[in-house]
Amino acid sequence: MKKLLFLLLSTFIFSCKTQLPISKNAIKPVVITQAVENDTDDPAIWINPDDHSKSLIIGTDKETNGALYAFDLDGKIVKKSIPLKRPNNVDIAYNFNYNNSKIAIAVTTERETNKIRIFSLPDLEPIDQGGISVFEGETDRGPMGLAIYTREDGKFFVIVGRKTGPKDNYLWQYELYSEESRIQAKLVRKFGKYSGKKEIEAIAVDNEMGYIYYSDEGVGVRKYIADPALNNNQELALFGTKGFRADHEGISIYKTGEKSGYILVSNQQANSFIVFNREGSNGNPNNHLPLAEIPVAALESDGSEASSLNFGSKFPKGIFVAMSNGKVFHYYNWVDFEKYLK
Template sequence: MMLIRKEFLKFCSLLFLCSCGSNGHQAGVGNGTPIIIPKVVTEAVRFDSDDPAIWYNKEEPENSLILGTDKHEDGALYVFDLDGNIIEDKTIRGLKRPNNVDIRKVKMGGEKFHIAAVTERMANKLRVFRVPEMEPIDNMGIELFEGEEDRDPMGVSLYVRESDDQVFAIVSRKTGPSGKYLWQYSLDLDDDGNIVAEKVREFGTFSGNKEIEAIAVDDELGYLYYSDEGFGVRKYHADPDMGDGELAVFATEGFKGDHEGISFYKLEIGTGYILVSDQQSNKFHVFPREGTKDNPHEHTLLKSIEVQAKESDGSETTSSSFGDKFPNGLFVAMSTDKTFHLYDWADIAGDELKIAPDGVPLHSKNAIEPKVITEQVEFDSDDPAIWIHPEDPEKSLIVGTDKLEGGGLYVFDLDGKIVNKITSMGRPNNVDVAYGLKLGGKSVDIAVATERNTDMLRVFSMPDLKPIDGGGLPVFEGESMRDPMGIAIYTRPSDGEIFAVVGRKDGPSGTYIWQYHLKDAGNGTVTMEKVREFGEYSGVKEIEAIVVDNELGYIYYSDEVFGIRKYHADPEKGNEELALFGTKDFGRDIEGLSIYKLPDGTGYILASDQQLNKFQIYTREGSEENPHDHKWLKEVEVKALHSDGSEVSSTAFGGKFPNGLFVVMSTDQTFHLYDWEDIAGAELKVFQKLK
């Protein structure tokens, strides 16, 4: 019987395809708007199909999988191949009304793998399976909405926070109170290899119209969207540390009935489309993923499409290429005939929307190529510093952190080769270099790094990378929030005294950052003394990136999703904030800061626009009327991925970097080295060209 059903569905699909044009449209239907026909209709589930997810097989894209729920009390999580066939030995049966499903690649227990999370309504649980094995790793399920009268979980979306790879599940239910309708859980592995969960927040405004089921998270941009059915789509930060304020409500007009399945088609970093199901009309409405230049939370309708799938409750989209049937990306929509419909993105896009060439391009054609990419660190690269050789700049070195437990400091030459390293540190985060610390009657160059798991600064002599800190220097003593992250070194021009400016993972506004005076301990090691606490903080995310302009005497730091703040570097000049800029120029996180210095006091401040793989560039000197008025000049896109940290120097390093050197961390465990002239382009100055 199953074979008859399967062949019948394939025959129907062929009839539809024969009646449509080459773009997959069926002409002359209804009001003249063509209905888009799927390339594949899956075999039918037993009872009631609901929500799909896509597992992308990177090595063999044509062997990717579709997961789909059958939401009956004796339902299942079905697994299909791209021809729509049910893969019986992977399908999970016996689930108690599975509703929605989502998939993410995660990093847990020192391993990277994919998980699928499924809500099980009648059991009030979240089920978690390892994909593609479909092995349960949840110890028979995670309890949801415990202690609540209204439980009945429905929607689920996974979110992997880029900064620390923490995995979250955001879950909705059949009904709930406005402001606490959705619950978010952090997911971790226990000692037995099972997923365990801890609730981290309750949030989510609700109109009271119907229910909230469809949830989708854009990991890259850090936003969460959900359908308030019959009302609109609501948008929040996905990171619980960034607050529960609603960022937008859109799609409030033009829907015939319920707002349902939400999915994303991702183009160049930060751009693409949000697709929302208009269930009763058999349509999907398409909105820009990136919002507008002036407002990233303004999502206005681009087009509407009508699909053959009936009253679709759930959908999933990817711009990855899957071979012959789906070379431009894949759109999957649930249909009330117990099936899931698989569309090629080109048919959805039509003439109005863009198509990603062969999967998601991580960069546009304007991305600047590095001259050198370093060898990889072992775990997770984070922040670089440049040590300039006093006699031969071509023998200068790059120091970079490997920020996970067991990582350390790596030293690279200008060809990107590892020439020295210290490992087995307690999660080193950021690093900076200074010259001429007086130690035992000698002048010593130093590299100073934050070590998060020990709440210490670590100090090493350069270029030999020998520890000279007596085992570490404690920071933020007496504070409940320590966890040091950012570090910048200030050398006071008037007397050559050296100070460490240190940020942390979290802290109070006004005293978030502490400054320490580094001194000779008298026994061949360094000691230090705290000289001040300062630093306003928006309270939204965290402060990590810090840079000091020694010559002009200023400190800059990134209040990550708020702006760049500026203070005097000399503690004797007070704690007044001098400037706040860059508040509207970034896609999301404001990260690594560095300063390109010209000898006349001019130059450029570069700040990483992390999720967009770009750097925003501002004047170093401010304006004639106001030295703290830092004008935006240009943005540059680099090949480095999601950069957390950077360093730049106008020194002529010869060889590949005759015009200065810009070093950028990349999330592929490397650091990218750029010639400054490539960054400067025609708009910015180059030191060598001034001579």
């Protein structure tokens, strides 16, 4: 009994040290989803081309008996995928050539099998013949972070991070393509610095600008060229090195124009998001300055996603989706964020 009390007290003290309480000014979500079975981690937005208000949020349930979940914009679970072995991050792409058709796909990492898994949307059915292995030949594999780059010529690339790895070439980039009904992934690039401090989980791609961003937890956000054909593995920027309480986590891009908008990065233990300018400043596209810190009700958010489209009366100027403790995702009305950005 004494051991149990000691463990409970230790857990409480550790929690108090690492997590700040929710700010009184924290923005409240418009919607909180139904809870998943185990532990939410990362969301992505599937945009319904015919009616944006009928779009879906695809989120990971990060556990050995996990899955991908599809939620409607009221937060209700409408579909659950086949069981997955600890799916971590998820991203979505459109117009992928598969079986003589162009479809939307969701790609997620499956950490315990060292694979990426691919699902058609919106039906959330697997189309990958059991998954595609990544980081083959490496001692440390365990894929975690993931993002998709869609190039102007219609080629698709998946950038994958892992639990741990070398201080150089930490990320691997694969070209994703299909031969009729069989999907293939060809390794085309290894790149990216890593501090060795914690891990790299959050990865985001800005397709229009052609950049990759990823969070080196406890250090900052690193920026690289997305197109492997340009043969440029030089780090363009390391920003957000100050102002974070502990971990840098989820990265989202809210677009106000083709090359303007905001980059939002989770200040995880502070229950807030720090906002940077997407286009850079003072004529330097790689000079990303902090513009604001937005407190949210989401607790210790790992993953997030944003869109500036009109999703109906609840989200007329866009939606911001954030993972929160409690096995849920929060949906925020972008209008509530704007007051911090004026």
